Amino acid sequence: MIDQFALSQAMGLLFTSFDPWIWVIPGLLIGLIFGSIPGLQISMAMAVFLPVTFGMEFLQAMLFLTSIFTGGAYGGGVTAILMNIPGSSSSIATAFDGYPMARQGKHNEALGLGLAASVVGAFFGYLLLLLLIEPLAAFVLKIGPMEMVVVVLWGLTLIATLNDSSLSKGLMAGFFGLILSQIGMSTTGIMRTTVGNPHLLDGIPVVPAMIGIFAASELLRLRGSTYLVQDKAQRDISIPRILKGVVETFRYPGVLIRGSLIGAVIGAIPGVGSSVANLVSYGEAKRTSKTPQAFGKGAPEGVTAAESANSSSEGGSMTALLALGIPGGAATAVLLAAFSFHNIIGGPSFIRNQTDIVYSIILGNLGQVVLLAVIGLLMLRVLGMVVRVPLSYLVPSVLAMCAWGGYGITGTIAGPLTVAAFSGLGWLMRRSDYPVAATVIGLLLGRMMEGELVRTLQISGGHPMNYLLERPIALTLFIIMILVLVGAPVLKAVRKRKQASAEHTS
Amino acid sequence: MTGKISATHAALLGIIMAISGFITWSALSASTKLNNLVVVAPVAAALLLLTVTIVVGALRKPMSAETETHSAVWGDLLLLSGFAAFCFALTYIGFDVATFLFVWAGVVMSGGKGLWQPPLFAAIFTLLLVKGFGSLFPYPMLTLVL
Incomplete structure (x- = not known):
């Protein structure tokens, strides 16, 4: 699986001089900052700093850009934990349990959990990439629209589990997101409503909508309080408590490994990536947990599942880029631009002819992950100070940043206005106990699902179920999904009944 | 005692119904082909059904005390x-x-x-x-x- 000679050459490239590593720490810091500010996207950071790489060696440029990617993947989780504002769509599930932990004064532990899960997840993702890059590339080529439909459906099933008090409200919120995703031109070029606004031609911009519905509505709810963490003694940023969180991560090895695996596999599918991976992983962690009722109220397993998956999906997304030359998302598209800057074309010939470079990129990323653990720990002291800011100052400041973030995404007034509209919607939803996350999931996955469904219908000649039987990967994923969805609750119910009857007889 | 829907909850349900109705109408007027309605039609039907379920459920539930001023x-x-x-x-x-x-x-x-x-x-x-x-x-x- 590993070309030993190329591996030793890669070691030589990486460790005979310090040059490839010079830009790694600045890259991680840039990623952490961009990732932790809602509205500043990792891909945007990579694009902004892309021209800087023009004068760099190829490997140096790759390590710099991927370090922004790595730092950003964790940065998004920090604001999700501290303020319930996911820095990007890949951190949505982190907020589900990270934020309740922070409100309980366990922000140090939550940040530690997130950091450790991110480090382990990213490490696992790249390790898998190093071992399996060639077979994974073959797997990616076999992924078609039918497989994508199944994966997206899997992500959507999380909607039903988001509201314990009322399933109908969870479904309502999710379906509302799905119908909102249908605004604008359809994937087949049919013009549906844009409400007369040309900015809506491509549909509602998801990230500004997410910022509005999550952040603004939550900030309004906080208005009556004085601090994010009420107890003064709990407000400190404590390295020992962060480290306690780090250690706690390893109490859930199953969640950690499953999350990393889900992230790596889903991340490898072009166009799906970390946005879906963190949701699927969270959903699976909740379904298989012994205490599913604790999820959404500050369960450490939830943070671990979400962060391990979104970080390991980074390694997965590099699979398609390195092995096939296909960018799986915006961030890898910027990496592809850096490839062309240096006259390099990704794909099978790149792996075959320049295996040492491919290995050095992967090994360099493994090194970056270790550095992230150190840099992240040091930066948490600064980023975590948000809990010490009085809410009377924090709420309007973050609201203003949310509007700015909306503008940063779209470059037009449509961004801030989307943030404003969705903040109102989020406020109404939260008041009536609807899970706002379900709407975001629907909005995020609706368009993706429509496109893949239409392609599946066209390829199958209108007989998708027959076509499913011809697609072994899709069929396997579908069967696993059904088993997980139906089988796991049935098994749990049987076990509960047995336990109850055993208690009754004793 | 039967319950009632709060003003903000009614407003939310009204907004959801209005938006989904408008999107469905707009999609239907644009094209009635399956490709165009593959998501819109089932989702709109589900939303309608869920709204009825939620409204009926809320009306049948005992009234809860308003806690917020x-x-x-x-x-x-x-x-x-x-x-x-x-x-x-x-x-x-x-x-x-x-x-x-x-x-x-x-x-x-x-x-x-x-x-x-x-x-x-x-x-x-x-x-x-x-x-x-x-x-x-x-x-x-x-x-x-x-």
Whole structure:
């Protein structure tokens, strides 16, 4: 699986001089900052700093850009934990349990959990990439629209589990997101409503909508309080408590490994990536947990599942880029631009002819992950100070940043206005106990699902179920999904009944 | 005792129904082909069904005691309206002036004490935002003073 000679050459490239590593720490810091500010996207950071790489060696440029990617993947989780504002769509599930932990004064532990899960997840993702890059590339080529439909459906099933008090409200919120995703031109070029606004031609911009519905509505709810963490003694940023969180991560090895695996596999599918991976992983962690009722109220397993998956999906997304030359998302598209800057074309010939470079990129990323653990720990002291800011100052400041973030995404007034509209919607939803996350999931996955469904219908000649039987990967994923969805609750119910009857007889 | 739907819940359900009805009507008028309605039609039907379920469920449930005061709701609505106005004003009166005014007013509305602290904080925050956050934007940004 590993070309030993190329591996030793890669070691030589990486460790005979310090040059490839010079830009790694600045890259991680840039990623952490961009990732932790809602509205500043990792891909945007990579694009902004892309021209800087023009004068760099190829490997140096790759390590710099991927370090922004790595730092950003964790940065998004920090604001999700501290303020319930996911820095990007890949951190949505982190907020589900990270934020309740922070409100309980366990922000140090939550940040530690997130950091450790991110480090382990990213490490696992790249390790898998190093071992399996060639077979994974073959797997990616076999992924078609039918497989994508199944994966997206899997992500959507999380909607039903988001509201314990009322399933109908969870479904309502999710379906509302799905119908909102249908605004604008359809994937087949049919013009549906844009409400007369040309900015809506491509549909509602998801990230500004997410910022509005999550952040603004939550900030309004906080208005009556004085601090994010009420107890003064709990407000400190404590390295020992962060480290306690780090250690706690390893109490859930199953969640950690499953999350990393889900992230790596889903991340490898072009166009799906970390946005879906963190949701699927969270959903699976909740379904298989012994205490599913604790999820959404500050369960450490939830943070671990979400962060391990979104970080390991980074390694997965590099699979398609390195092995096939296909960018799986915006961030890898910027990496592809850096490839062309240096006259390099990704794909099978790149792996075959320049295996040492491919290995050095992967090994360099493994090194970056270790550095992230150190840099992240040091930066948490600064980023975590948000809990010490009085809410009377924090709420309007973050609201203003949310509007700015909306503008940063779209470059037009449509961004801030989307943030404003969705903040109102989020406020109404939260008041009536609807899970706002379900709407975001629907909005995020609706368009993706429509496109893949239409392609599946066209390829199958209108007989998708027959076509499913011809697609072994899709069929396997579908069967696993059904088993997980139906089988796991049935098994749990049987076990509960047995336990109850055993208690009754004793 | 039977329950009733709160005004904000009714407003939300009304908004959801209005939006989904409009999107469905618009999609149907654009094209009635399966490709165009593959998501819209089933989702709209599900939304209608769920609305009925939720309304019936809420009406049959015993009435819960209102815990929140009206002033809190109006305070939220006031800040929301201010936020919407701020978002709208960004590209008209400039990011700097709009941010300064919104943050100042927001701090006061959220309980910030003192005469000079809120405007001073708003000014420093705006300066940092324009020079820091704004410089990272790949788009032009209208400012009036800075």
